[in-house]
Amino acid sequence: MTEQDSKDKYIKCSRCKCKYINDDNHNKTDFGYNRLNERYKTCVTCRERHKQYNHTYNQNHKDESKEYRKEHKEERAEYDKQYKKDNREYCNNLTKLSKIKKLAKPCENGFQRCTSCATAKDLSNYGEYLNRSEEVMHYVRCVDCRNREKAWLTKT
Numbered sequence: 450m451t452e453q454d455s456k457d458k459y460i461k462c463s464r465c466k467c468k469y470i471n472d473d474n475h476n477k478t479d480f481g482y483n484r485l486n487e488r489y490k491t492c493v494t495c496r497e498r499h500k501q502y503n504h505t506y507n508q509n510h511k512d513e514s515k516e517y518r519k520e521h522k523e524e525r526a527e528y529d530k531q532y533k534k535d536n537r538e539y540c541n542n543l544t545k546l547s548k549i550k551k552l553a554k555p556c557e558n559g560f561q562r563c564t565s566c567a568t569a570k571d572l573s574n575y576g577e578y579l580n581r582s583e584e585v586m587h588y589v590r591c592v593d594c595r596n597r598e599k600a601w602l603t604k605t
Contacts, residue, residue: 574593
């Protein structure tokens with residue numbers, strides 16, 4: 450009986466192997482819980498020490514990391530080319546979206562291109578709102594696209 454009580458009485462940190470009291474209050478202060486409400490395996494002091502070590506290591510070795518990036522710049526460019534070649538459709542969609550966002554600014558003749566459907570429409574089809582500095586601004590997406598999204602969100 451006493452052996453079972455001693456196992457339940459303490460919790461060990463997986464990194465420093467220190468023993469901590471197995472109690473709800475002590476677990477909150479000594480270990481903490483993640484977003485899924487599971488207790489961390491390492492204690493607070495070990496996790497904080499690890500964060501500080503990484504931060505100071507990165508500050509002390511900035512020059513080495515810059516040199517590494519310069520040395521492997523060509524390899525990275527080759528990797529990027531191969532990635533774009535393998536994922537051509539995905540990359541093309543990203544470039545189309547970036548072009549559409551550039552075109553979303555108002556035109557001289559009072560038309561604007563929607564970022565969702567990419568059709569040029571009159572500014573009256575976009576709607577207006579006041580920004581923080583009380584300026585009248587036009588939405589980037591047309592009324593049809595915004596209503597379509599609202600309808601989709603209410604269904605789910």
